[in-house]
Amino acid sequence: MLIGCDFDGVIRKIGGFPRKAEFWDDPPVKDAVEAINHIVNEGHKVYILTARKKKWHPQIKKWCIRYGLPPLEVTNIKKDNTQLIIDDRAIRFDNNWLSISKLLT
Numbered sequence: 001m002l003i004g005c006d007f008d009g010v011i012r013k014i015g016g017f018p019r020k021a022e023f024w025d026d027p028p029v030k031d032a033v034e035a036i037n038h039i040v041n042e043g044h045k046v047y048i049l050t051a052r053k054k055k056w057h058p059q060i061k062k063w064c065i066r067y068g069l070p071p072l073e074v075t076n077i078k079k080d081n082t083q084l085i086i087d088d089r090a091i092r093f094d095n096n097w098l099s100i101s102k103l104l105t
Contacts, residue, residue, distance in 0.1 A: 003050075003084045003086065004046075004047050004078060004079065005036065005048055005086045006049060007050040007060055008034065011064070023060075025073075036072075046094060047074070047075060048072050049077075052076065061074050095100075
């Protein structure tokens with residue numbers, strides 16, 4: 001299975017105010033490293049799908065290696081055939097726009 005995983009708030013713990021662009025010393029979200037390594041070891045392909053600009057992608061990859069993740073691909077473009085996206089800001093669409101509209105009021 002091809003899985004896209006958000007970085008900020010899903011892999012990397014977001015903290016502090018004001019939010020900073022730098023993240024080198026920010027820790028992983030609890031259990032993120034173990035979970036992603038398990039998913040990869042089960043044979044799934046995981047990549048990081050982030051809203052961050054390309055200039056941040058090499059640093060994200062280095063951060064992942066620093067904290068014990070494999071060298072995951074980092075992109076801001078969803079890959080074709082992605083079967084699952086793990087994101088902290090997503091709304092699951094259940095084929096019912098009325099349920100979405102209720103969230104917006």
